[in-house]
Amino acid sequence: MTDITDLVDIENGRLNGQMFTDEEIYQQELEKVWKRAWCFLAHDSQIPKKGDFFQNYIGEDPVMVVRQKDGSVAAFLNQCRHRGMRICRVDSGKAKAFTCSFHGWSYDLDGKLMNVPREDTAYPKDFDKSQWSAVAVPRLHNYKGFWFGSWDPDAPDFEEYLGSAKYYLDGYIDRWDEGMEVVSFNRWVLPNNWKFMAEQPTSDMQHSEITHVSAATVLNKASDAADRTLRGENPTGRQFFSDYGHGGAWYGEKGKEVPNTGKAMQEWEKRPEIAEQIARRLGDDREVRGHLNIWPTFMVLGNYTIRVTHPRGPGEQEIWSFAFAPKGADEQTKDSIRRDVMRTFSPAGMFEADDALNWEEMQAILNGRVARDSGFTYQMTGAPIQWDEGCYPGGSTQHVFSDNAAINMYSNYLDMMTSDSWEEIKAKRAQHRMGKPSESTN
């Protein structure tokens, strides 16, 4: 069996390429990471009324997320307990019940098996339907309109799992009284390992001034970044990381306008009643828009691209990407966000194409037997780690460019991969807190 501890060297900031190609490692990831983490399932705005449903995935497992008659939400594996066909074959919609298209078993909105054709005449009298309901997702949590689920009954509560990342995530999703809504949805497949992409919003802002310099210049969004690079200046900003592998970073100084959203959104946020909401909900000093990833793959980008990715073997992933807008915004502002997301991080988006090229090449090169073992470097750790510094909870670095959050992400990954229970993961994470004695609770 391939041993992950041979491939991840946290102390020396070195990873072996096999962790991005090996089928055995991938199978271990499905078991040890995806079956235990909290994963994004749906937003309230996608399933507002009873019977509304959205199909998503946790890892490779298809999950139905359904609004119940009483307004609550249930989630269950989209697999018929008869022979394993997909119970519901459409991605989203409204239903009174779900009937499998193979032999017609039908399930209630919460996944309970209701009806089996020919039960009266062809099944024995003691056939017990109650044993054959769809497999329920045992842990569900609604965090500010975003539904997350975990297959592990012993997973920590969602907010404990978020830890210090809550402060940063709230900066994006908890700004406005009326909340958010989905305004577009796209998905596509990329030929690369899921961890390449997860790492990027977690930690890698530095690629943006090289990889994205042309797109940024064309879009006049961050031509600043291009100029800065040519001038050899360092940008301001910050990177953070949290115990269970989350991380993010942003450019800019406190009090300065955040540059990630388009003009319409920035103007809308300047309206006195909206500015008041933001200040009331977040305080004056939260300046956190840039990139953020909640481990494993719930990604929030500053222009309100919010996406989740699903692994499809060691060399492929599916990206499910949403544009979110403030529910209370005018249609023009909402449309400008949608267009901005389309232009940047959609399948045809300029930044997306830049990123995808890197990951595709990296994965293809790993087909080589020498390339797979050469080893990758995570040693950009020049800026010191600070803990609970000023208004920034958890670990952070006063430099927008750092590998600290990536190392923290892989350290969490290694702890999950080598632990048999959440109890063990928690103990290891407390021990492996970077640059800080173990008493911190973040």
Ligand code: FES
């Ligand atoms: S597989 Fe669903 S009814 Fe047979």
Ligand SMILES: [Fe+2]
């Ligand atoms: Fe990028």
